[in-house]
Amino acid sequence: MAYIVSRLCIDCVDKGCVEVCPVECIYEPKASEVGDMPNMLFIHPTECISCGACEPECPWGAIFEDRELPPSFEGDVEINARCEQQPSKFQVAHPHRDGEGRLVKAKRPDKALVSANRLKWQQ
Numbered sequence: 591m592a593y594i595v596s597r598l599c600i601d602c603v604d605k606g607c608v609e610v611c612p613v614e615c616i617y618e619p620k621a622s623e624v625g626d627m628p629n630m631l632f633i634h635p636t637e638c639i640s641c642g643a644c645e646p647e648c649p650w651g652a653i654f655e656d657r658e659l660p661p662s663f664e665g666d667v668e669i670n671a672r673c674e675q676q677p678s679k680f681q682v683a684h685p686h687r688d689g690e691g692r693l694v695k696a697k698r699p700d701k702a703l704v705s706a707n708r709l710k711w712q713q
């Protein structure tokens with residue numbers, strides 16, 4: 591059992607989820623690999639301890655426990671698993687910080703934006 595970042599994260603990647611993960615198991619592709627990857631974060635399926643801390647932190651509702659993943663996002667399980675299968679292509683994601691090291695939080699999207707994003711990806 592693990593949590594999954596769904597494609598609802600694509601192009602959002604504000605990294606609000608990363609700060610709260612107690613085991614640093616949320617990954618991003620290395621800069622040299624982004625061309626081959628969707629623009630999203632990835633949860634390592636065996637490092638994730640299923641604590642659930644990241645789920646409410648995601649303003650886009652992009653994170654699901656695997657057993658609660660909507661059927662239209664089932665393919666995202668395999669996408670998340672890439673960080674375990676191809677570890678040399680990934681690095682632990684770190685939250686955005688300003689020049690003085692302070693956490694930079696993205697502006698939270700309103701309900702309309704969240705709904706529009708869900709409609710865009712939930713085909």
Ligand code: SF4
Pocket residue numbers: 595598599600602603604605606607608630631647648649650651652653
């Ligand atoms: S908070 Fe949500 S949208 Fe932002 S990077 Fe994490 S999973 Fe993606």
Ligand code: SF4
Pocket residue numbers: 593610611612613614615616633637638639640641642643644645
């Ligand atoms: S469920 Fe917990 S351990 Fe798994 S990715 Fe989210 S915060 Fe990290």
